[in-house]
Amino acid sequence: MIEPLSEAERADALDGLPEWDYDEARDAITRSLVFADFVEAFGFMTQVALMAEKANHHPEWRNVYNRVEILLTTHDAGGLSGRDVEMAEAIDAIVDE
Amino acid sequence: MIEPLSEAERADALDGLPEWDYDEARDAITRSLVFADFVEAFGFMTQVALMAEKANHHPEWRNVYNRVEILLTTHDAGGLSGRDVEMAEAIDAIVDE
Numbered sequence: 001m002i003e004p005l006s007e008a009e010r011a012d013a014l015d016g017l018p019e020w021d022y023d024e025a026r027d028a029i030t031r032s033l034v035f036a037d038f039v040e041a042f043g044f045m046t047q048v049a050l051m052a053e054k055a056n057h058h059p060e061w062r063n064v065y066n067r068v069e070i071l072l073t074t075h076d077a078g079g080l081s082g083r084d085v086e087m088a089e090a091i092d093a094i095v096d097e
Numbered sequence: 098m099i100e101p102l103s104e105a106e107r108a109d110a111l112d113g114l115p116e117w118d119y120d121e122a123r124d125a126i127t128r129s130l131v132f133a134d135f136v137e138a139f140g141f142m143t144q145v146a147l148m149a150e151k152a153n154h155h156p157e158w159r160n161v162y163n164r165v166e167i168l169l170t171t172h173d174a175g176g177l178s179g180r181d182v183e184m185a186e187a188i189d190a191i192v193d194e
Binding site for chain 1: 135136139142143146149150155157158159160161162
């Protein structure tokens with residue numbers, strides 16, 4: 001069982017993730033990205049997919065051409081957990097490459 | 098400019114695509130797929146992505162772990178066109194492999 005973040009932990013985590021928004025209804029964090037084109041967008045998704053599979057923690061995501069919308073939450077925790085924060089940081093690192 | 102399908106053409110096309118549903122609000126077709134796991138789902142998405150880029154026609158899609166939801170419509174046509182029907186057939190062929 002994975003513990004969800006407390007409110008204080010969540011506030012701390014969000015302070016460190018300025019590109020991410022908090023989705024209260026889902027107890028999740030979201031980030032929207034726009035790339036130059038589909039190849040760039042799907043290339044990014046492929047990097048995230050390999051990282052996610054290795055971490056055994058998978059995003060909910062949507063792609064339309066050059067746009068990718070990502071939502072992270074932890075089903076086993078019933079909400080946002082430290083695993084989502086780690087994944088958000090890893091996604092940010094891929095974006096910033 | 099790409100022409101959207103007429104009602105009769107659309108009815109014909111949907112007859113040939115039993116796995117796809119018509120989304121009237123979007124003038125689009127949709128298909129939901131469930132795979133064994135994330136690797137299978139993202140592997141499928143990668144095959145579709147390469148085909149879509151080659152065809153220069155891209156799906157709207159959403160993935161959550163082993164599930165993939167696809168929506169096809171043609172923005173340049175303002176609705177469903179023959180390009181979507183061709184892509185749906187190509188996606189069905191990938192699924193049936």
